Amino acid sequence: MTDRLHITTAIFYCNAPPHVGSAYEALAADAYARSQRRRLGRARVSFLTGTDEHGDKIRRAAEAEGMPPKEFTDRTSAVFRRAWDGLHVSYDYFVRTTDPQHEQFVQQMLARSHSRGDIYFKDYEGLYCVGCERFYTEKELLPANVCPTHNQPVERISEGNYFLRIDKYRAQVVEHIQRHPDFIRPDRYRNEALNMLAEPLADLCISRPKARLEWGIELPFDSNYVTYVWYDAFWAYVSAPASRDPGFITEVFPSADHFIGKDILKTHAVYWPPMLLSAGLPLFRHLDVHGWVNFGGQRMSKSSGNVADPVSYEAAFGPDVLRYFLLREVVYGLDGDFSEERLIERYNADLANDLGNFTSRVLSMAARYFGGQLTCAPAVEDDAPDAALAAALGQLVERVDAQVETLAFNRGLEAIWQALDVANKYIVQTAPFTLAKDQAKLPRVAQILANLTEALRVVGYALDPFMPVTSRRILDLLAVDQAAAAAPYGQGLKAGHQVNPASALFPRIEKKVR
Numbered sequence: 001m002t003d004r005l006h007i008t009t010a011i012f013y014c015n016a017p018p019h020v021g022s023a024y025e026a027l028a029a030d031a032y033a034r035s036q037r038r039r040l041g042r043a044r045v046s047f048l049t050g051t052d053e054h055g056d057k058i059r060r061a062a063e064a065e066g067m068p069p070k071e072f073t074d075r076t077s078a079v080f081r082r083a084w085d086g087l088h089v090s091y092d093y094f095v096r097t098t099d100p101q102h103e104q105f106v107q108q109m110l111a112r113s114h115s116r117g118d119i120y121f122k123d124y125e126g127l128y129c130v131g132c133e134r135f136y137t138e139k140e141l142l143p144a145n146v147c148p149t150h151n152q153p154v155e156r157i158s159e160g161n162y163f164l165r166i167d168k169y170r171a172q173v174v175e176h177i178q179r180h181p182d183f184i185r186p187d188r189y190r191n192e193a194l195n196m197l198a199e200p201l202a203d204l205c206i207s208r209p210k211a212r213l214e215w216g217i218e219l220p221f222d223s224n225y226v227t228y229v230w231y232d233a234f235w236a237y238v239s240a241p242a243s244r245d246p247g248f249i250t251e252v253f254p255s256a257d258h259f260i261g262k263d264i265l266k267t268h269a270v271y272w273p274p275m276l277l278s279a280g281l282p283l284f285r286h287l288d289v290h291g292w293v294n295f296g297g298q299r300m301s302k303s304s305g306n307v308a309d310p311v312s313y314e315a316a317f318g319p320d321v322l323r324y325f326l327l328r329e330v331v332y333g334l335d336g337d338f339s340e341e342r343l344i345e346r347y348n349a350d351l352a353n354d355l356g357n358f359t360s361r362v363l364s365m366a367a368r369y370f371g372g373q374l375t376c377a378p379a380v381e382d383d384a385p386d387a388a389l390a391a392a393l394g395q396l397v398e399r400v401d402a403q404v405e406t407l408a409f410n411r412g413l414e415a416i417w418q419a420l421d422v423a424n425k426y427i428v429q430t431a432p433f434t435l436a437k438d439q440a441k442l443p444r445v446a447q448i449l450a451n452l453t454e455a456l457r458v459v460g461y462a463l464d465p466f467m468p469v470t471s472r473r474i475l476d477l478l479a480v481d482q483a484a485a486a487a488p489y490g491q492g493l494k495a496g497h498q499v500n501p502a503s504a505l506f507p508r509i510e511k512k513v514r
């Protein structure tokens with residue numbers, strides 16, 4: 001183990017553009033990455049996302065649009081990348097499974113497992129769902145052999161294929177989960193995974209004959225076959241950093257956090273660990289499993305027609321608003337609900353009122369009474385409200401990061417809003433606008449404003465993982481550099497420091513904006 005970390009989102013399947021549900025995963029992983037970077041240092045954290053571009057579903061989607069698969073995925077992958085850029089997702093790697101570097105890496109891993117005797121050929125007849133791109137056993141299907149996901153009858157097909165030994169590693173995976181209680185988080189998913197691993201597992205079919213599907217990575221030991229899209233996609237978690245840094249897999253990958261949705265728990269808990277072990281590689285650190293973001297109580301999905309485009313919310317409400325809403329509303333691991341009405345309520349109450357008003361009041365008073373200059377450093381005078389403010393802001397960033405470390409993004413934001421609440425009450429209790437009418441009380445007003453400005457600085461810095469644009473705007477309004485921004489409460493702003501005039505961060509929304 002090192003003090004380096006590798007963080008991944010799932011590798012998004014490229015047959016449709018991202019929606020608010022897929023954005024949630026990228027935003028949670030991004031908040032986690034940003035929080036870890038400020039604890040460990042920028043260079044010690046790598047954050048990877050990307051697109052999964054092979055397989056039959058993509059070939060069909062491309063065909064429906066009348067274009068070659070690569071041209072189709074060039075377009076769809078770019079839509080994901082633009083969405084993540086638009087939401088300020090700070091990935092270090094954006095991997096495409098069609099990257100030549102990735103393809104070579106997958107072939108190396110196939111060759112490794114093959115040479116260790118973990119890949120074998122056998123004739124296979126089975127029930128295959130084209131939509132799922134997988135074989136089913138009869139007991140997994142609905143009556144009349146209907147796919148439970150697609151509600152369509154599956155096809156019986158017969159063909160020779162390559163299989164990866166899975167059950168061989170089952171005991172080892174179970175033992176690993178038992179020895180590392182937080183390997184799969186939250187707990188409910190750990191228990192689900194242990195249930196899946198409680199019975200003997202079928203080996204995984206990892207090939208498709210080219211006669212049926214050419215759109216994939218060729219097997220290094222049989223040019224008549226390409227590899228199964230799922231097998232291919234897993235390696236995207238490591239292919240790019242491992243190609244750049246030979247020590248990556250042994251030194252950094254054991255500290256990897258995979259952010260995934262609960263629908264792919266089985267593939268990640270049951271198939272991915274044996275894939276790694278059969279290639280002679282270590283396991284990752286955490287599987288961080290989230291629930292659905294529903295839309296008016298219903299699961300968001302392309303087929304249900306309730307898909308919301310995440311970037312359109314960014315455009316309509318401003319930067320960070322969707323980020324704030326999802327990370328504040330959704331409890332990681334549980335299902336959450338998205339609605340525009342609720343987003344506007346949160347915007348007005350939390351962003352326009354609590355955060356926006358606080359920022360503009362502090363900066364307006366600093367400008368009005370002292371021309372924007374702090375005449376003293378923040379300090380606790382012999383005064384109860386000063387001490388309460390210092391207590392609320394002291395260690396705020398550490399408390400927030402500790403919540404994020406356990407995936408409690410909502411609690412991290414609640415901690416910041418509790419501090420804001422104390423800061424807003426401090427304005428009411430100390431009433432600097434009243435004191436300022438008396439010349440003799442100006443030194444006390446100066447102290448109050450120094451404390452408030454310092455509180456705003458700590459809040460601005462604490463917000464970075466969740467609201468990076470807002471964080472930057474607040475710190476820019478305060479004209480602080482990176483070192484001062486990160487200082488503990490009371491040690492950031494100095495006497496003589498000049499801040500900028502107020503500007504509205506979150507103007508109130510009076511009605512539906514779109």
Ligand SMILES: [Zn+2]
Pocket residue numbers: 129130131132133147148149150151
């Ligand atoms: Zn299916």
